[in-house]
Amino acid sequence: MVRHVAIVGLGLIGGSIGLAIAEHLPGVVTSAYDADPAVRRRAAERGLVGTICETAPEAVRGADLVIFCVPVGAMGEAAREAAPGLSPEVIVSDVGGSKKAVSEALAKALPGHTIVPAHPVAGTEHCGPDAGFATLFQHRWCIVTPRAGADPKATASVVEFWRALGATVEVMDAEHHDLVLAVTSHIPHLIAYTIVGTASDLEQVTRSEVIKYSAGGFRDFTRIAASDPTMWRDVFLNNRDAVLEMLDRFLTDLAQMREAIEVGDGETMFDLFARTRAIRRGIIELGQDDARPDFGRADHNGDAINRSKR
Amino acid sequence: MVRHVAIVGLGLIGGSIGLAIAEHLPGVVTSAYDADPAVRRRAAERGLVGTICETAPEAVRGADLVIFCVPVGAMGEAAREAAPGLSPEVIVSDVGGSKKAVSEALAKALPGHTIVPAHPVAGTEHCGPDAGFATLFQHRWCIVTPRAGADPKATASVVEFWRALGATVEVMDAEHHDLVLAVTSHIPHLIAYTIVGTASDLEQVTRSEVIKYSAGGFRDFTRIAASDPTMWRDVFLNNRDAVLEMLDRFLTDLAQMREAIEVGDGETMFDLFARTRAIRRGIIELGQDDARPDFGRADHNGDAINRSKR
Numbered sequence: 001m002v003r004h005v006a007i008v009g010l011g012l013i014g015g016s017i018g019l020a021i022a023e024h025l026p027g028v029v030t031s032a033y034d035a036d037p038a039v040r041r042r043a044a045e046r047g048l049v050g051t052i053c054e055t056a057p058e059a060v061r062g063a064d065l066v067i068f069c070v071p072v073g074a075m076g077e078a079a080r081e082a083a084p085g086l087s088p089e090v091i092v093s094d095v096g097g098s099k100k101a102v103s104e105a106l107a108k109a110l111p112g113h114t115i116v117p118a119h120p121v122a123g124t125e126h127c128g129p130d131a132g133f134a135t136l137f138q139h140r141w142c143i144v145t146p147r148a149g150a151d152p153k154a155t156a157s158v159v160e161f162w163r164a165l166g167a168t169v170e171v172m173d174a175e176h177h178d179l180v181l182a183v184t185s186h187i188p189h190l191i192a193y194t195i196v197g198t199a200s201d202l203e204q205v206t207r208s209e210v211i212k213y214s215a216g217g218f219r220d221f222t223r224i225a226a227s228d229p230t231m232w233r234d235v236f237l238n239n240r241d242a243v244l245e246m247l248d249r250f251l252t253d254l255a256q257m258r259e260a261i262e263v264g265d266g267e268t269m270f271d272l273f274a275r276t277r278a279i280r281r282g283i284i285e286l287g288q289d290d291a292r293p294d295f296g297r298a299d300h301n302g303d304a305i306n307r308s309k310r
Numbered sequence: 311m312v313r314h315v316a317i318v319g320l321g322l323i324g325g326s327i328g329l330a331i332a333e334h335l336p337g338v339v340t341s342a343y344d345a346d347p348a349v350r351r352r353a354a355e356r357g358l359v360g361t362i363c364e365t366a367p368e369a370v371r372g373a374d375l376v377i378f379c380v381p382v383g384a385m386g387e388a389a390r391e392a393a394p395g396l397s398p399e400v401i402v403s404d405v406g407g408s409k410k411a412v413s414e415a416l417a418k419a420l421p422g423h424t425i426v427p428a429h430p431v432a433g434t435e436h437c438g439p440d441a442g443f444a445t446l447f448q449h450r451w452c453i454v455t456p457r458a459g460a461d462p463k464a465t466a467s468v469v470e471f472w473r474a475l476g477a478t479v480e481v482m483d484a485e486h487h488d489l490v491l492a493v494t495s496h497i498p499h500l501i502a503y504t505i506v507g508t509a510s511d512l513e514q515v516t517r518s519e520v521i522k523y524s525a526g527g528f529r530d531f532t533r534i535a536a537s538d539p540t541m542w543r544d545v546f547l548n549n550r551d552a553v554l555e556m557l558d559r560f561l562t563d564l565a566q567m568r569e570a571i572e573v574g575d576g577e578t579m580f581d582l583f584a585r586t587r588a589i590r591r592g593i594i595e596l597g598q599d600d601a602r603p604d605f606g607r608a609d610h611n612g613d614a615i616n617r618s619k620r
Contacts, residue, residue: 073576097526121523121525121526122525123526125590140525141522141523141525143523170522176514179514179515180515180519180520180523181523181526183508183509183512183515183520183528184509184515184519184520184523184524184526184527184528185523185526185527185528186527187505188505188526188527188528188530188531189527190564190567190571191501191505191531191564192527192530192586193567193582193583193586194560194563194564194567194582195497195498195501195560196586196589196590197563197582197585197586198493198556198559198560198563199493199494199589200585200586200588200589201559201563202493202556202559204486204489205489205490205493205494207589207592208592209490209494210490210493210494210589211589211592211593211596212451212480212596213431213451213453213490213491213494213495214494214593215431215432215450215451216407216431216433216491216494216495216498217494217495217496217498217499217502217534218493218494218495218498219593220498220502220530220531220533220534221498221501221530221531222586222589222590222593223530223590224527224530225583225586225587225589225590226586226587226590226591227583229579229580229583229584229587230580232579232583233576233579233580233583234576236570236571236576236579237571237574237576237579240571240572240574243571244568244571244572246508247568247571249508249511249512250504250505250508251561251564251568253504253507253508253511254500254501254504254557254561257500257503257504258554258557258561260546261500261546261547261550261553261554261557262550262554264547264550266383266543266544266546266547269539269542269543269546269547270539270540270543272503272504272507273503273535273537273539273542273543274539275507275510276502276503276506276507276510276532276535276536277535277536277539278510279506279509279510279517279520279521279532279535280435280506280532280533280535280536281536282517282518282521283521283524283529283532286521286522
């Protein structure tokens with residue numbers, strides 16, 4: 001069982017891991033490093049982990065689990081920086097949103113080390129050392145993607161760790177993870193970023209009109225289009241093939257709907273619009289979303305809106 | 311001032327109007343008709359309006375404001391059906407999500423009558439006589455699109471009516487409304503329906519995987535992709551030109567992002583991802599959404615999820 005966890009990178013995910021360990025695994029020692037001195041200071045003020053160190057090797061020294069919580073494109077460099085402090089028995093893991101590229105980057109940076117990549121499928125549109133909270137992983141999935149030939153004991157330790165933080169863990173290979181996440185996360189983010197960009201560039205419709213009338217559907221896209229730009233750039237740079245495959249399927253389907261609109265083919269539209277409800281029901285039943293209208297954004301008496309204004 | 315309002319169509323919007331009148335305009339008489347006998351029965355049980363009638367002409371008789379709350383494609387027929395009961399002084403209005411086509415359909419069905427179309431920009435993904443609630447229009451916009459040469463007094467009555475129900479009213483011409491709503495509502499719905507359809511048709515990724523990992527972004531699209539299929543088919547059939555114009559702009563922008571991913575152009579991605587945050591901030595500041603992570607979907611202690619399961 002893990003006794004000392006080191007966290008490299010103290011943003012939303014790294015900070016939440018620190019707080020979740022304090023709550024669920026109070027006997028486990030935590031140490032951490034972040035490349036940004038301002039983040040280290042703020043993390044110390046919030047008490048995100050037990051010890052904040054001034055260098056990466058210092059932070060990982062003596063840890064039996066090291067978790068890299070930096071943008072996907074920075075994993076290799078962060079691992080190389082920490083390498084001198086790693087003990088030979090350490091399990092190296094991460095929280096990146098694409099797994100094949102990250103797994104390869106970590107293996108290249110840390111030859112001979114045990115690497116068990118993982119991806120907690122949880123987050124908010126907020127980032128930085130103030131964004132984390134202890135229950136971020138509760139009732140959320142965490143996907144563990146062991147490398148070919150990985151030590152089953154190391155995989156079991158990572159699985160057990162995430163279960164202790166409240167996550168439901170699934171094990172799959174990195175390629176499959178990347179396809180699944182391309183459709184459930186990466187393409188939705190790309191589409192959301194793009195439509196919000198399109199809307200803000202229009203000449204005929206002002207930005208203030210877009211904002212005013214956003215309750216008609218547009219605002220559902222804006223939450224994920226406010227996610228961390230560096231993290232998402234890196235995801236697209238590091239999951240290119242799966243993203244392009246899924247994007248091209250979406251573009252084919254959207255071209256069909258465009259054609260249906262152009263020729264006035266109401267039947268094709270109705271067929272699509274009627275069958276997409278089943279997926280929504282599945283998500284609600286699985287407890288991955290809230291069935292209340294507007295997800296409780298605005299309680300019927302306006303409470304939530306009022307709360308957010310305070 | 312309006313004394314008797316007749317509602318034709320008792321779904322989410324029609325029912326909410328009835329309940330909102332009872333709460334905010336208790337002196338106003340309400341009568342209503344719905345073509346579906348089961349809806350009429352359920353509306354009577356819930357007390358959505360004062361009187362439920364068995365025919366449309368009966369329901370509109372004596373009313374000084376008649377509001378058609380049927381799908382956009384059914385407006386003309388509903389108006390023709392109700393016509394024999396309309397008094398000459400009545401103001402005819404509606405709640406359709408596209409305004410140019412509806413305005414023309416109502417004018418054609420009811421020659422000589424005063425027509426002041428309106429569109430309350432409010433709704434949930436639920437529909438039918440059980441979906442309505444009195445506060446649906448509170449702090450939401452309602453767009454009134456008077457026809458050229460319309461009597462300013464009639465427009466003022468409709469504006470005053472919607473203000474009384476809690477909405478903030480804007481007046482604009484129907485063409486501009488249709489462009490604004492194409493980008494803030496119709497295109498988001500089309501995209502959401504399409505991506506949910508794409509995801510449910512994949513061979514490599516199962517539907518149950520899509521549902522499980524939906525918290526990564528996908529679920530934000532599923533709420534609006536669960537909206538009423540008939541209503542949305544009619545919107546796309548009746549706002550074709552504006553929807554195609556906005557869709558083609560989105561497709562151009564998305565093709566650029568596809569290219570950036572293909573060639574690994576991180577700078578283009580970062581630029582887009584960084585500037586889309588401003589719109590989100592505007593929406594939160596205007597009180598049109600909730601700044602809490604997940605819009606309060608899951609309170610940090612898991613309350614919202616638990617509530618929805620009960």
